[in-house]
Amino acid sequence: MAGRADGLPExxxxxxxxxxxxxxxxxxxPRRTSSASSLRRVGTLGLLFEGRPQPIHDGISKVGxxxxxxxxxxxxxxxxxRMIHGGHxxxxxxxxxxxxxxxxxxxxxxxPLVTWAIIGVNVAVxxxxxxxxSPAADEFAYRNAAIACELTTGAPLDTxxxxxGVCLDRRQGDQPFPNKNxxxxxxxxxxxxxxxxxxxxxxxxxxxFGNNVEEAYGxxxxxxxxxxxxxAATAGFVLLExxxxxxxxxxxxxxxxxxxxxxxxxPRHLVLTLVFIRAVAIPSVAFLGLxxxxxxLFVGEASGIAWQAxxxxxxxxxxxxLLLRDRLLARVGGVPAAAY
Numbered sequence: 001m002a003g004r005a006d007g008l009p010e011x012x013x014x015x016x017x018x019x020x021x022x023x024x025x026x027x028x029x030p031r032r033t034s035s036a037s038s039l040r041r042v043g044t045l046g047l048l049f050e051g052r053p054q055p056i057h058d059g060i061s062k063v064g065x066x067x068x069x070x071x072x073x074x075x076x077x078x079x080x081x082r083m084i085h086g087g088h089x090x091x092x093x094x095x096x097x098x099x100x101x102x103x104x105x106x107x108x109x110x111x112p113l114v115t116w117a118i119i120g121v122n123v124a125v126x127x128x129x130x131x132x133x134s135p136a137a138d139e140f141a142y143r144n145a146a147i148a149c150e151l152t153t154g155a156p157l158d159t160x161x162x163x164x165g166v167c168l169d170r171r172q173g174d175q176p177f178p179n180k181n182x183x184x185x186x187x188x189x190x191x192x193x194x195x196x197x198x199x200x201x202x203x204x205x206x207x208x209f210g211n212n213v214e215e216a217y218g219x220x221x222x223x224x225x226x227x228x229x230x231x232a233a234t235a236g237f238v239l240l241e242x243x244x245x246x247x248x249x250x251x252x253x254x255x256x257x258x259x260x261x262x263x264x265x266x267p268r269h270l271v272l273t274l275v276f277i278r279a280v281a282i283p284s285v286a287f288l289g290l291x292x293x294x295x296x297l298f299v300g301e302a303s304g305i306a307w308q309a310x311x312x313x314x315x316x317x318x319x320x321x322l323l324l325r326d327r328l329l330a331r332v333g334g335v336p337a338a339a340y
Contacts, residue, residue, distance in 0.1 A: 236312020
C-alpha cells in the first residue's frame, strides 16, 4: 500500500516513460433503448407500429422514440427527441471522444468480489436473458426496464402512450404489461444493455474505478452504494425528463456514482489515458473532472445523450463519499484531506 498517498506506488514506472499503450474507449453511460416503432408485431401491440421508421444505419430497428444512454464516454441516447436509459442500439452521436482511459495506477490489497460480480451479472444478463434482436428486444425493454412516465404516474404504459410517445396522467387504453413493477424496474434497468459495445465500455470503466472504491467501502457497503447510485441517477433523469415514454437501460448512472466516489477518494492517483494517439498519465481529478464537465456539452443538444443521469449519479457518489471520506481513507491507509 506504499505510495498510496501520492498515487504512485514505488514499484510502478514513472508516468513520463509510459507511452505506447493500446486504446480503449471511454466507457459507461447508461444507454437508452430503441424507439417504439420496433415494437410492431409484439403481442397485443401487433399492428400498433406498422408503417413507422425502418431500421437505421446500424441495422437495428428504431422504436419511434427510443434511444440509449450510452457508455460513460458519451451518454444515454435519444431518437426522435425521446430517450432511453442505455438503449437499443443506435450509436450515440457523441460516443467518440479523444480521452480514453486505459488503467489507473492504484493497486489494491483485496479481491474486488462485488466489482467482479457486477461485471459478471451484467455480461450474463446480456448473453443469456436479453433478446438480441427486435421486436423481441424492444418488447423485453418495455416489459422490464424503467420508464420515466411510469415512474411519474406509478403505472405501466398503455398502448396509446407507447405508440404516441405521449405521457398521460390517466391510463386510457389497454396496458400490454399490466403486471410490471415500475419501481423494481429501476434496479433491473441497471443490468440491461444495448449490445456488446455498450456493455464493453461500461464494464471497462467499472473495472478501472470499481476495485479501489470497493476496497474503501468494503464489499457489502459498496454493493449498497452501487445500487443507490444507480437509483439516484435514474431519479435525476426522471426529474428532468418526467414525460419520457421510452425505456432506460444501462449501468452508466451507477458507474458514474463510482467515478464520483473515486474522484473524492483518490484525486491525485494517476489514470493512464489515451489522448488522441498518445498514452499519458494524468491525475484522476483532471480526467474525471473533464468527463463530468463534458456532460454539460450535451444540454439542449439533439445528441441523444442523457447527461442528466450521468450528472446525478456522479454528484450522488461524490457527495456521499465526501461525507465518509476520512473514514474510508482510513480503511485503505490513505491520507485524509487535512493532511494534503
